[in-house]
Amino acid sequence: MENILEVKDLHVTFDTYGGTVQAVRGVNFNLKKGETLAIVGESGSGKSVTTKALMGLIPKPAGKIPKGEILFGGKDLAKLNDKQMQQIRGRDISMIFQDPMTSLNPTMKISKQIMEGLIQHQKLSKKEARTRAIELLRLVGIPEPEERINQYPHQFSGGMRQRVVIAIALACNPQILLADEPTTALDVTIQAQILELMKDIQEKTQTSIVFITHDLGVVANVADRVAVMYAGKIVEIGTVDDIFYNPKHPYTWGLLGSMPTLDNDEDQLVAIPGTPPDLMHPPKGDAFAPRNPNVMKIDLEKEPPMFQVSDTHYAATWLLHENAPKIEPPAAVKRRMQGFASDHGPTEEGEKR
Structure with missing residues (x-):
């Protein structure tokens, strides 16, 4: 199925009194017709800024898109002015x-x-x-x-x-619906109703959805594919099954480990140590290195490329290099992977959850 949207090497910056914040630092992804792509990550990872860039809602003059393409309907949305974007907002996106x-x-x-x-x-x-x-x-x-x-x-x-x-x-x-944490302000019961409503509407209208959330539990029920963002970059992307059954990036392990479960009273949430980096001064190497319990010397020196795990699964971590030590996800993460398997079961290719 052809792509309805392609984002290539997207950069978004904000000029502040303290300096330039590099909020989005080279994001790449595509979206197919009728697909739901979830973008997950902590606050400040660049999720909402990315969607605002797609809508042409980056506040000017402080906000800029210095580099990158947003290809939709034969146009590069990153190059359009406000008047041109007004014809697309609401009607197409x-x-x-x-x-x-x-x-x-x-x-x-x-x-x-x-x-x-x-x-x-x-x-x-x-x-x-x-x-x-x-x-x-x-x-x-x-x-x-x-x-x-x-x-x-x-x-x-x-x-x-x-x-x-x-x-x-x-x-x-619209051909594309951008949902920026649409259930965060609602209680759990209403959240479930809204998510079910969105799934039902998508089946009827074949609208493509980009779903922004920090809650991996929500992702499991609504998404076809998942992009994990950290420090302005996508660090792992794959199908829901790829991310939940076979996560490869230590940050994804951290997000899965922090998910609450109901099946084990003794199981404690695993907090990710430290805090996200200052994007006014992005770190050298892997931005997650200071918080990574399995950090290697190369993580502090060189930024990892996107390694291909499978045809649908990619992750930017040096742990996937052929010379890297073989490190398994923490036990708490494995338990959550097993819990996800028992709750959802593997999906057939292309099947909607």
């Missing part, structure tokens, strides 16, 4: 933000907020846009949409507000 209350205008009825994009991008009349808005509210599972479309955001619960935000994002049938 939409975004669901983390907190629905900051995404919705509290002074405007839901009807107007959904209809805006339909009138601007789809050139629908107000009557047609209203009919379509009601259909969208019904699609995202809001009961009595004919009545609720006339209400304001404060009249909806947190979960229902997020459904409204999803309806707005889907209004113009």
Whole structure:
């Protein structure tokens, strides 16, 4: 299946009073039609900045894309100006933000907020846009949409507000949906409902999704492929099965080890020691080296390339070099890998979870 989006060697920087922050440092990935790609990592790893770059939402003049390509529909989005990007935002690429209350205008009825994009991008009349808005509210599972479309955001619960935000994002049938931690502000039960809703909508519309999260538990249920980001770079990328059954990067081991499980009362969470590096002064070599319990001399001297593990699986760690010592994931990580296997089971190639 051909790629709908290709990101090549993307760099994003921010000028600050203290110096230049290299927030994204050479990111590469692609996205296929109908696929969900999850980008995971700690706060500050560059996940959200990457998605904002795709939408042309890097704040200027402090934010810049000094290098790289974002190829979509025969265009390099990194080269487009704000006016050109306005034709793409909402119509071709939409975004669901983390907190629905900051995404919705509290002074405007839901009807107007959904209809805006339909009138601007789809050139629908107000009557047609209203009919379509009601259909969208019904699609995202809001009961009595004919009545609720006339209400304001404060009249909806947190979960229902997020459904409204999803309806707005889907209004113009975008080819790509960017979801920036869309369930973080919601309780666990509502999270599960929203994730199930997104999976259901994707099956119906074949929209491609880039899902940003720090929660690997969420990834297991929604993604086809996973990209693990650290210090502005993708350090491992593969299918969900690759990442959960056969992780190769020590940082991925750390993320898996910090996942809570219910099957073992004695099992303690494994914290990743240390803190992420200062991207105003990126470290030499492997950025994860100071936090890596299996650090080698070369990690401190030379940045690792992306080693190919399989046709779908790549990781940037010197542990994959043929001369490196053979180091197994920690016992806590292995237990979580086994727990994932018992909870989910391996998937067939191309099968949606």
